[in-house]
Every structure is written in structure tokens, then in C-alpha cells.
Amino acid sequence: MATKVLVLGGGSGGLVAANKVKRLLGREVEVTLVDKNAYHEFMPAYPWVAFGMREPEQVRRPLANLEKRGITYLQATVEALDPANNRVKTSAGELSYDYLIVSLGAEALPSPAQDGHAPWSLEGALKLREALKNFKGGRVVVGVSSPYYPCPPAPYEVAGQVEFALKVKGIRDKSTVEVFHLNPLPLAGMGPVISGKVMEILRSKGIAFHGEFEPASFEGGKVRAKDGRELAYDLLILTPPFAPNRVVRESPLAGPQGFPEVNKMTFRSTRFANVFVIGDTVNPSLMLPPAGVVAHFQGEYVAGVIASDLKGAYIGEPFNPVAMCIMDFGDNALLPQCSFERILAGTGMPSCGVMAVGKWVRVTKMLFEGFWFATLIE
Structure with a gap:
């Protein structure tokens, strides 16, 4: 049986x-x-x-x-x-x-910001597309509402993509893009090499980063942090809490x-x-x-x-405690990799580095999309 x-x-x-x-x-x-x-x-x-x-x-x-x-x-x-x-x-x-x-x-739990957009579902992605259709320029703020959310690089990717989208729409000079996060640096848990490279890409695109920014309220087109800092926005993109x-x-x-x-x-x-x-x-x-x-x-x-x-026995693939993520910033891309072997063993922090950076890395993500469907569900 x-x-x-x-x-x-x-x-x-x-x-x-x-x-x-x-x-x-x-x-x-x-x-x-x-x-x-x-x-x-x-x-x-x-x-x-x-x-x-x-x-x-x-x-x-x-x-x-x-x-x-x-x-x-x-x-x-x-x-x-x-x-x-x-x-x-x-x-x-x-x-x-x-x-x-x-x-x-x-x-996913309810978002603390009623006017926020969360393009990490099909419904949320389509709502953001509609908002961008009518966006004539202004202050775009991307952030996280809690420390626990799927795909840690997601806010930085979306910030880079929306910045590129504003260029294509011809309204980049009428707009600002800012990112806030609870961590002191982008992807701080992955170490200084990856954090530094993400910061370099954000700066090259004119995107401001606000670290250790713990949101306390969203009201009147402003997000206020617990330490009193405020960011005004015309378009808010926010990961919901999970x-x-x-x-x-x-x-x-x-x-x-x-x-x-x-x-x-x-x-x-x-x-x-x-x-x-x-x-x-x-x-x-x-x-x-x-x-x-x-x-x-x-x-x-x-x-x-x-x-x-x-x-009775099987010695196939061992668990590969590695995370790789092709971070698509729109007109640039980054492929970081982290090994979590020491985390699982309880002997230290993850070992991380940058495998590749450049516009061509975006193509790799697109190719992987096709490979994924073909090998698993087509």
C-alpha cells in the first residue's frame, strides 16, 4: 500500500x-x-x-x-x-x-497605514500600478511596518524599481524616493559587504535611507517614528506586519x-x-x-x-543553508549570497558576500522565472 x-x-x-x-x-x-x-x-x-x-x-x-x-x-x-x-x-x-x-x-496582518500600498501580492501589485498611473510626481516613501516580513530585500528592490519607473515616466526630477527600516543599515544582518553595496546602489539612484526608523503612526500623509522623526509622503509603499x-x-x-x-x-x-x-x-x-x-x-x-x-537510507542532497536573492533595482541588479551554516550550528553569524552586480543580473532573474515554472508546474 x-x-x-x-x-x-x-x-x-x-x-x-x-x-x-x-x-x-x-x-x-x-x-x-x-x-x-x-x-x-x-x-x-x-x-x-x-x-x-x-x-x-x-x-x-x-x-x-x-x-x-x-x-x-x-x-x-x-x-x-x-x-x-x-x-x-x-x-x-x-x-x-x-x-x-x-x-x-x-x-499577513492588517496594515497600520490605510493609504499604504503593498505590491507583494497580485492584488497589491495591481493597486500600486493604478496609483502610479495617476502619479504626477511627489514624495515616495518605502518602508517596513515590522521586523518580520517575507523576503528581506523586498523594500530596497521596490524602492529602486519605483525610482526607475519615475525616470521612464519623465517625472523623476519632480519626485523624491526615500526608504526607512528598523535596521541601522540595509540588510544589516547580512554584514557590511552587502549592506555597503545596497547603500551604494541606493545613493547612485538618489534614494535616501533612514535607519533605525521604527514607525509609530501614519497620519495626514506623514509617517512618524517613535523617536520623533517624520517623513512626509504622497505615495507610501509599506510591507504589512506578519x-x-x-x-x-x-x-x-x-x-x-x-x-x-x-x-x-x-x-x-x-x-x-x-x-x-x-x-x-x-x-x-x-x-x-x-x-x-x-x-x-x-x-x-x-x-x-x-x-x-x-x-532505509538516502544520501541525496544535503540541506543547503544558503540564501541567494537577485535584487532587481530596475536599471541595476545585485546578487548577494549568505551561508547560514554557522547559524544552524550555533557557532556564529552568517557568512555573506556579493556574487555579481550589474544590469545583466536582471536577465538571470527572468530566466530563473521560466526555469521555475518549466521544472515544477508545467
């Missing part, structure tokens, strides 16, 4: 894990992926939708395509986890499993802070040996960045751990 592997979430980690388990184990497993959405979306392309480089249909594929790969897809909302009984409650009924992979991501996924934080998997407790080397639950948790659902508690590339590598590795359980 085939082993039932249930994957919750059709984002980066879940999609990779479902594909890899099926490829490794074939008919030995029945793989089912559950997601409330009908489509898998290439989230790095959301800003491209906001700035007119892509249309929604170009950055998503139907999750039903997984059926062609021997993976069952169920469109349903995950409502509750019952790991003691190997069951999951969904809006389409209860599901049982032998192995569970949880990759439900982080949960929290651990509600279903997970209300489940027996959760620890005191709401994040699930897992073995940081295998991502296996410390309480339920047949449950794995990957991606933004757990990574902040492991001091790993909430980024799609990390969830990708976790998905591959967890599939190998399940294969090892069922085969």
Missing part, C-alpha cells in the same frame, strides 16, 4: 517538496498538495506586475497542472491540524496522512512564540516524528531568513529525509 504524503501549501517550499517526494519515490507514495488558491504564483515577480513588466497570467500557473506529475491537488483551506491522530481538517473535509509537510507561509501562520500557531506543533518547534537540522517536528515544517512558517524562529530560496532548499531536503525513512 502506498505511503500517504500530505503537503500543505503550494508556495515555493510546498511545490518543491511535493515534486521531489514524487520523483524520488514514485508509486511508493501518494502525494497530495492542499492550497486555498487555484494558482501557484512566482512571488518574486509581483513588483514586475506593479511596474508593468508582467501581467498576472504571466506570473502564475494552475496548481491543477500537478496532476500531470502524479500529484493530487486539492483546492481547500486548511482549518486545523491534528498531528496526534495524523489528520488535517480542511474546508473540503478531513484528510489523513502518513507524513505531513507543512509549508503554509506567514500570515505573524506565524494562524493554523500552525493554534496547533499542537506550536511553541511558546507561536512558531512550530522543529529539529533545526532536519525540520522534523520535535513532538511528531512524521511531521515536517518548512519555509516562512518556521524560519524566523531558526534565525533563517523568510525567503523563498530557503523554503526551496528545505523542500528538497525534507523530501530526501522522507525517502531515507522509507528506503
Whole structure:
């Protein structure tokens, strides 16, 4: 009888894990992926939708395509986890499993700024595009509302892209672009080399950076920091606050802070040996960045751990504790890389460096978009 592997979430980690388990184990497993959405979306392309480089249909594929790969897809909302009984409650009924992979991501909370734009979803990207259509110039401010948000480079990328968009519209000389963040420097956790390179790119584009800026209020076209500093804006782009996924934080998997407790080397639950948790659902508690590339590598590795359980041994890909992100600034791009091996081992900080910088790096991101769809969901 085939082993039932249930994957919750059709984002980066879940999609990779479902594909890899099926490829490794074939008919030995029945793989089912559950997601409330009908489509898998290439989230790095959301800003491209906001700035007119892509249309929604170009950055998503139907999750039903997984059926062609021997993976069952169920469109349903995950409502509750019952790991003691190997069951999951969904809006389409209860599901049982032998192995569970949880990759439900982080949960966006309401934005503290009613007039802010968040182009990190298709809906938000299209709303920003509409706002830019009517924008005649003025003060653009990009910032974060909390320290926990997916894709740490996102605010800096969007700041660079909106600056380039203003040039193309011919209103750059009528506009200012500023970025604020809680950290003292851009991507401070990645060390001085990457921070310095991002600052260099921002300065070259005339974008001002305001560090250690903790927003306290958004009112009357101004964001006020807790230390009294103010930034006035005509267009605000703001990452909303995020929290651990509600279903997970209300489940027996959760620890005191709401994040699930897992073995940081295998991502296996410390309480339920047949449950794995990957991606933004757990990574902040492991001091790993909430980024799609990390969830990708976790998905591959967890599939190998399940294969090892069922085969008796499997020495495929080790977990690659590396985060790489092609930061697209519109008319420039940067490819930083960080190894988090010392973080996971508890022996130090991440080791980071710059792999490439230049306009040509943008092309790499576009090529990867096509590769991603072709190898996982087409």
C-alpha cells in the first residue's frame, strides 16, 4: 500500500517538496498538495506586475497542472491540524496522512497605514500600478511596518524599481524616493559587504535611507517614528506586519512564540516524528531568513529525509543553508549570497558576500522565472 504524503501549501517550499517526494519515490507514495488558491504564483515577480513588466497570467500557473506529475491537488483551506491522530481538517473535509509537510507561509496582518500600498501580492501589485498611473510626481516613501516580513530585500528592490519607473515616466526630477527600516543599515544582518553595496546602489539612484526608523503612526500623509522623526509622503509603499501562520500557531506543533518547534537540522517536528515544517512558517524562529530560496532548499531536503525513512537510507542532497536573492533595482541588479551554516550550528553569524552586480543580473532573474515554472508546474 502506498505511503500517504500530505503537503500543505503550494508556495515555493510546498511545490518543491511535493515534486521531489514524487520523483524520488514514485508509486511508493501518494502525494497530495492542499492550497486555498487555484494558482501557484512566482512571488518574486509581483513588483514586475506593479511596474508593468508582467501581467498576472504571466506570473502564475494552475496548481491543477500537478496532476500531470502524479500529484493530487486539492483546492481547500486548511482549518486545523491534528498531528496526534495524523489528520488535517480542511474546508473540503478531513484528510489523513502518513507524513505531513507543512509549508503554509506567514500570515499577513492588517496594515497600520490605510493609504499604504503593498505590491507583494497580485492584488497589491495591481493597486500600486493604478496609483502610479495617476502619479504626477511627489514624495515616495518605502518602508517596513515590522521586523518580520517575507523576503528581506523586498523594500530596497521596490524602492529602486519605483525610482526607475519615475525616470521612464519623465517625472523623476519632480519626485523624491526615500526608504526607512528598523535596521541601522540595509540588510544589516547580512554584514557590511552587502549592506555597503545596497547603500551604494541606493545613493547612485538618489534614494535616501533612514535607519533605525521604527514607525509609530501614519497620519495626514506623514509617517512618524517613535523617536520623533517624520517623513512626509504622497505615495507610501509599506510591507504589512506578519505573524506565524494562524493554523500552525493554534496547533499542537506550536511553541511558546507561536512558531512550530522543529529539529533545526532536519525540520522534523520535535513532538511528531512524521511531521515536517518548512519555509516562512518556521524560519524566523531558526534565525533563517523568510525567503523563498530557503523554503526551496528545505523542500528538497525534507523530501530526501522522507525517502531515507522509507528506503532505509538516502544520501541525496544535503540541506543547503544558503540564501541567494537577485535584487532587481530596475536599471541595476545585485546578487548577494549568505551561508547560514554557522547559524544552524550555533557557532556564529552568517557568512555573506556579493556574487555579481550589474544590469545583466536582471536577465538571470527572468530566466530563473521560466526555469521555475518549466521544472515544477508545467
